[in-house]
Amino acid sequence: MNVIYLLLTLSIVVALVFFVAFILSVRNGQYDDSYTPSVRMLFEDELVGAEVSVDKKKNSPLNSGEVEEKEKLS
Amino acid sequence: MDRLSCYHCGDDCGKNTIAFDEKKFCCNGCKTVYEIFSSNNLSYYYDLQAAAGASPREVYNKYDFLENNAIVEKLIEFDDENVQVVNLYIPHIHCSSCIWVLENLNKINSSVTGSQVDFPKRTVRITYRIDRFSLKNLVVLLSRIGYEPSISLNDFDNKPKAVNRSLTYKLGVAGFAFGNVMFLSFPEYFDLATSTASGGEFWLNQYQGFFRWLMFSFSLPVVFYAGQDYFISAFKGLRSKMLNIDVPISIGISVLFIRSSLEIIFNWGPGFFDSLTGLIFFLLLGKFFQQKTYSFLSFERDYKSYFPIAVTRIPSNGKEEAIQVYDIQKGDRILIRNMELLPVDGILTKGNARIDYSFVTGESEPLSKVLGEKVFAGGKQMLGAIEIEVVKSVSQSYLTQLWGNTVFHEGRSDSFRTLTDGIGKRFTILVLGIAFLAMSFWLFYDSAKALNVFTAVLIIACPCAIALASPFTMGNMLRIFGKKKCYLKNAEAIERLALVDTAVFDKTGTITTTKRNVAIYEGMQLTQSEESLLKNTLRASNHPLSRSLYDMLAEQNIVTLDDYGEYLGKGIEGVISDDRIKIGSSDFVRDAEVLPEENTAVHISANNSYKGRFVFHNEYREGVSEVFRTLSEKMQLAILSGDNEGEKERLKKILPKLTPLYFNQKPTEKLEFIKSLQDEGKKVLMVGDGLNDSGALAQADVGIAISENINVFSPACDGILDASKFRQLDSYITASKKAIKIVKWSFALSLLYNIIGLYFAVTGQLLPVIAAILMPLSSISIVAFTTLATNMVGRKLE
DSSP states (O other): OTHHHHHHHHHHHHHHHHHHHHHHHHHTTTTTOSSHHHHHTTSOGGGOOSOOOOOOSOSOGGGHHHHHHHHHHO | OOOOBOTTTOOBOTTOOEEETTEEESSHHHHHHHHHHHHTTOTHHHHHSTTOOOOOOOOTTTTGGGGOHHHHHHHOSEEOSSEEEEEEEOTTOOSHHHHHHHHTGGGTOTTEEEEEEETTTTEEEEEEEOSSOOHHHHHHHHHHTTOOOOOOGGGGSOOOOOOOOHHHHHHHHHHHHHHHHHHHTHHHHTTTTSOTTTTOOHHHHHHHHHHHHHHHHHHHHIIIIITHHHHHHHHHHHHTTOOOTHHHHHHHHHHHHHHHHHHHHTTSOOOSHHHHHHHHHHHHHHHHHHTOOOTTSOSSOOGGGTSOSEEEEOOTTOOOEEEEGGGOOTTOEEEEOTTOBOOSOEEEEESOEEEEOHHHHOOOSOEEEOTTOEEOTTOEEOSSOEEEEEOSOGGGSHHHHHTTSGGGTSOSTTTOOOHHHHHHHHHHHHHHHHHHHHHHHHHHHOHHHHHHHHHHHHHHTOOHHHHHHHHHHHHHHHHHHHHTTEEESSHHHHHHHHHOOEEEEEOTTTTBOSSOOEEEEEESOOOHHHHHHHHHHHHTOOOHHHHHHHHHSOOOOOOOOSEEEEETTTEEEEEETTEEEEEEOHHHHSSSOOOOOSSOEEEEEETTEEEEEEEEEOOBOTTHHHHHHHHHTTSEEEEEOSSOGGGHHHHHHHSOTTOOEEOSOOHHHHHHHHHHHHHTTOOEEEEEOSGGGHHHHHHSSEEEEEESSTTTOOOSOSEEEEGGGGGGHHHHHHHHHHHHHHHHHHHHHHHHHHHHHHHHHHTTOOOHHHHHHHHHHHHHHHHHHHHHHHHHHHHHOO
16 A cells, blocks of 8 residues: 555656746746747748747646646546 | 838838839838848748838947947847857837848848847847957848847946746745645545544545645745745834735734644644645735736836937047947047937037937927037937037936936835725734634633634635735736736836826827927918929928928929028028029028027028918827816816927817916926925826926826837836827726726625635634635636626727
């Protein structure tokens, strides 16, 4: 039965990984400008020379909680 | 109406269309930009958004100061041996075409290695190699394609500002913990682990402690990190003997945390960790929502945003050099080019000065100065280049003195008690009263329950929903206002706006348009040939008055003049065959001095006989009288103008009877006027447009700046209103009053929840599960209610 300790620990570790990823992405300024990337992605590809940072995560800090919950459910 | 609009900028081409590449352009500048774009494969610019460009302005040697390394160093963010990074503010950024072309600068010049636009802030960060390129080249390149960056004294120390993201982190921490704690409390909710005796779930009984301690550890960072602002604010409030809303919130949080911890330590129950983390999460959400700012607008401008960063100094050996404004010494001779701002007070030593002080005094007429006369900082030279000898350094000049007024240095928020804080005081006293009453009752009745009831009351009455009502209402209202082109600095500005009972307006540029395009002709009728000559002579001139007069007159055939002369500061002269026309100031047109006029006028003589004059009037904005009529029913009005009394009679016709009019007001007098009104206990709204109103705008309870181009500039204020929306001013005030009503309704709604919760608490049957349902339910329903209600109000706004 002690496997529950292991499972809970694992799920919390996974959740923490997501949490740290969120903090880092905020710190790197990913949420500073939420408008320009949405326009930038519509440009023709061969013309975009600048390196574009695309948010891989959902676009709102409020979703971080959801992500971990899903982790735990699975 | 066959209107040709320019392919590049969309302006009306008028008479002098330039056809190129089967497209029409309004000026050479636009055509040049088009050529640059099309020769560099950038014509996709025009596919993204039609006519998105701006006509480039002439840039002679305006940016020579960027050759001075000391100045460049102040502007750039990063510098190593061959690469520099600079972050430039470009007001013209307004659509996807702008983003696209600025991010593809490297196609125009390969020295640019990367550029990234931040649209909300209207900035672009550009990385470039400096082996064959420099900041000056870059700025000139940008100006040539119509994206002139704005570089002012404000950018002098362009250190990347540390962004404060702590609220986002706190929200992350609280949300993270809230989600996890909710999960961990599930077994408790379903009461699966009542007791081993009644044969509860064995498995959960085994691990109950583990679950609870996990919840406890999740709540630690939430209380001590995410919630710390509430404790700090409550402490500050108490120290200044104020019971703000954060006091009951802090009490609630502490009681929740202490009681929950005790419960799990002594194994009395599961504690309220889910409510605790949820509460802080929702509170922070409200704060986050309220944080909406219009970062591309600056509400905190002082004279630095208007001043150039460098001037041209003329040393005795005659070699011009660019120096930083701060390095100007008394006795220096400096060069002021056409349309440049005087950064310091000085004495005119060379050239024709015609200086527009409207920025500083509100006087709309440029003043002519002769050699040896004093000129003051903040004036704008309108006519060719001049040289002045400096008599005072920047920090001692007249304009800078104005900013020394204390009104610019004290935040107003300390004196203003928000609606929420107002209710916070009564609320705290009430809740504590109920808690003590309930406790004393239970002490007699069943002393074991007394402490339990006391804490339960404090927990359930924690004014989470009350604290949310205002941020969500105001935050949403701020967004709605912003969509309607009325940009307010913060949520508090809406509350203040709802309370105003007096409105004071500046005249020039506020209730009048900045373009002077109404002229009335007084004098003898002109013959057909004279009219044609007049129009054709005006065509040749670039003076703003000639341009606006030219646009007003009827179309004439274009004829080439035989002779044309322009006399700086006096007027122009045109000759066709043997007809001669003189257009200009009265002493130029007829050789006699006339009485000074109150309004701008252009005089005309044909063949040396005086014909008449065009008198220019300021045109009033659309709907001015309507705005004044509706406002006068609700509040007192007044007009404060830095201008002379020339318009007095016309104003009287437009405005409601008995509106007080004050003319020739200096900036400090305006400020004092507002102050005296406030001393009478009035809540004053000041509507202005220029630097000359800035003191009054800062002093007033609400200062709103009217701006015809919100990206250009506006003085420090609480809100910026797009000039096209001037006639809706009244509806914004009404909407803000409604917003206050919505907040009050939300208070009532959240009190209802509190009463339900209190019933459970006082009777001693508050279970964690009830708290866990009531708390989010009340918060979410308040958020839903305020959002719906504000959207309803917003729909009524035009």
